[in-house]
Amino acid sequence: MLQEIVEDTKVGMEKSLQSLDAAFKRIRTGRASPALLDDIRVDYYDTLTPLTQLANISVEDAKTIAVIPWEKAVVQDIEKAIMESELGLNPATSGDTIRVILPDLTEETRKEFIKKARSEAENAKVSLRNVRREGNSQLKEFLKEKEISEDEERQGEEEIQKLTDLFVGKVNEALSAKEKDLLDF
Numbered sequence: 001m002l003q004e005i006v007e008d009t010k011v012g013m014e015k016s017l018q019s020l021d022a023a024f025k026r027i028r029t030g031r032a033s034p035a036l037l038d039d040i041r042v043d044y045y046d047t048l049t050p051l052t053q054l055a056n057i058s059v060e061d062a063k064t065i066a067v068i069p070w071e072k073a074v075v076q077d078i079e080k081a082i083m084e085s086e087l088g089l090n091p092a093t094s095g096d097t098i099r100v101i102l103p104d105l106t107e108e109t110r111k112e113f114i115k116k117a118r119s120e121a122e123n124a125k126v127s128l129r130n131v132r133r134e135g136n137s138q139l140k141e142f143l144k145e146k147e148i149s150e151d152e153e154r155q156g157e158e159e160i161q162k163l164t165d166l167f168v169g170k171v172n173e174a175l176s177a178k179e180k181d182l183l184d185f
Contacts, residue, residue, distance in 0.1 A: 001142060002152050006159045009135035013128050013167040020124035020174060027113050027120070028087060029181045030105050032059045037067070037100070042081040044074060051078060060099070067091070067098040110182050117182065121175040125168055132164045 025035040034057040041048040051057070055069040055078060067082075069075050079098055082091045088109075091098045105113070136157055143153045 001148060002139075002156050005135055005138050005142075005156060006163070008138075009131055009160050010163055012131035012134070013163060016124050016127040016131060017167060017170055017174075019127070020120060020171060023120040023123075024117060024174065024178050027117055027178065027182075028102065028105075029113075030102065030184070031062055032065045032100075032102055034059060034065060036087065037065065037082070040081050040085050042074065042077050044077065051081065054078065055098075063102045065100040065102070067100065068096060069098070072096060105182070113182050114179055117175060117178045121171050124171045128164055128167050128171070132160055135160045 022038075025033065026039055028036050037051050037057055040051040042051055042054055043049075044054060051067070054071070054074055055067045058066050058068075060066045067078060069078055075093060075096065075098065079091045079093055082089055082098070082100060089100050089102070091100045093099075139148070139153045139156045139160075142148045143150065148156070
């Protein structure tokens with residue numbers, strides 16, 4: 001019973017960490033990455049469709065992402081979706097290929113991206129604390145129903161707190177790595 005609650009809490013915290021990782025991939029650094037375009041949705045026959053389902057996305061060099069649509073008819077729509085995204089990118093089309101050249105990051109944009117990364121890290125920490133609270137409330141519920149003893153509840157709370165501390169440390173490590181990545185020229 002106790003181990004199930006601790007295990008569920010751990011799974012919830014791992015999901016929070018995965019969510020943070022995905023959020024960090026969407027914050028661009030100076031290097032090209034196909035993951036940068038993961039959140040872009042294209043208006044494809046009146047349906048917002050993920051770009052990854054409409055085109056092949058690859059990295060040509062350190063600063064260029066190539067987007068090759070599977071249908072010529074969607075080239076303009078893809079180009080428009082990339083321009084309207086919050087990434088601040090201007091695609092250039094030559095024939096069937098859309099090239100997204102990542103501009104060098106200015107000091108100001110780096111600071112903005114660091115703020116965004118810190119905000120995402122704080123959201124992840126809030127999520128971790130929410131998972132901890134859920135686990136602790138489950139323990140209290142089982143104690144109230146006399147399915148576990150007070151000692152088991154205390155032990156469970158200690159294990160959940162250790163997990164929380166571990167995952168907060170992982171969030172801080174990920175944030176430090178992202179900040180370092182953003183500050184490297």
